[in-house]
Amino acid sequence: MLYAILCYHDEDFVGSWSKEQDAAVMSKLAVVQDRLAKQGRLGPVARLLPTTAATTLRKEDPPLIIDGPFAETKEQLLGFYLIDCKHLDEALEIARDLGKANPGGAYEIRPVGYFEPGSVKP
């Protein structure tokens, strides 16, 4: 079984770390990640850019595009995609196609800062 571990924290808090504090946290995490990678159990790892860089597409007809992160609490996170795009418009285009295939709910589109592809083969 593959498990996704989704990371939540206060962005203001994490954003107030100094470069050194941030690097210290990342290197502690890398120790855990390296262990998993050696065991062939680590899939993709991504660190998202701040929510200020987020755009949300509500899957209505026509779709509604809102600046900022997904803010509803009535809906739950059900899955995610990682896609390679030249710019935000391309990502939104793909989100529109996905939304047509499965209307209702929303997609939050977040640029990825740090990415490690991983090597898991379940």
Added chain:
Amino acid sequence: MTDVGWIDAALTAARPQALGALLRYFRNLDTAEEAFQNACLRALKSWPQNGPPRDAAAWLIMVGRNVAIDELRRSRRQETLPAEEAISDLDDAEDALTERLDGSHYRDDILRLLFICCHPELPATQQIALALRIVSGLSVTQIARAFLVSEAAMEQRITRAKARVAAAGVPFETPGAVERGERVAAVAAMIYLIFNEGYSAGGDTAELRAPLCEEAIRLARLLLRLFQSEPEIMGLTALLLLQHARAAARFDADGALVLLDDQDRDLWNRNLIAEGLALIDKAMRHRAGGPYQIQAAIAALHARAKRPKDTDWVQIDLLYGALELIQPSPVVTLNRAVPVSKVRGAEAALAMIEPLELRLQNYFHFFGVKGAFLMQLDRNEEARIAFDRAIALANTAAEAAHIRMHLDRLAQDSKRKIG
């Protein structure tokens, strides 16, 4: 991180929201600051034992308010105080839970806190100092160090600024849409000032002043989180991120300025660039250009170029042209001359800046740029005169050192020709 480390970070992060709400309750900056300080002291005692509260800002608002009310009541018993108006809004804000659930106030609270720091009567240096003290919570010592002035002088500057703000009256009514827009623009300009205060430092002081750039970025992100659909705030944040991304490459080991073309691009901070590019990308979708977005787009084109020769100078020239239209100024034209020299040659660039000389006769960069164009055209004697003038006008040792490098090159050049 140690215990105190995470508490410090949490207090810093919660400060604008908590202080902004306390200011709304007490309508007096000193009372609000004192209430926040007291709440922080309680947090330092309580959080290590009980763990962090779920909502740090709400905790600090509630505790700060209660402590301040207790104190007001106590002092009222001792002396007669006309405190009833001074602590207005208290009755309808008793319930801490309401405060936590209802975040609708907090956007205007933070904006108000930022806005009182950029009162038009305050000179720029006082605006910046006040914002760093009040909103960012930097100590007077830290601010004094960043401004390269004594602590006493900075203390005085902040006290004067506070007195002026108090005399002018804090705007407490909830702003209308137009007013809110004006406040956002004023705050954006102030954040840009804070950044430039750090960015324009010389190599010898760049490290001391870098916190100003970082603080400006933090405030820009904060403002953007409050106004998520404002393309100009996206542009401002992107601009600061993209400029600051080059910090490590902008000065050599001796502290002399390194021009963009000569910078080691491996030293550029790729994380900041990624965030800046994402934001400008997002802003462009709004098709509502503005000065910050254009400047950010120019910075983005530099950031995207892997080598100097990959730079899209044609596009940069066009963007400066657009900036000239909406924000005409001799400095913008001077900046435009650089891409013009790359696209159409130094002669065209020189012709473009010559009419500016009268207006920029005391501007260091004008003579630096003019000298560089003249040098490219092999008009070395004129170049030397321009560089001499630039040195006389240099604001920092790094600027002077940079020009001296050109002069040395000219001297070697003429020696070679003679010899």
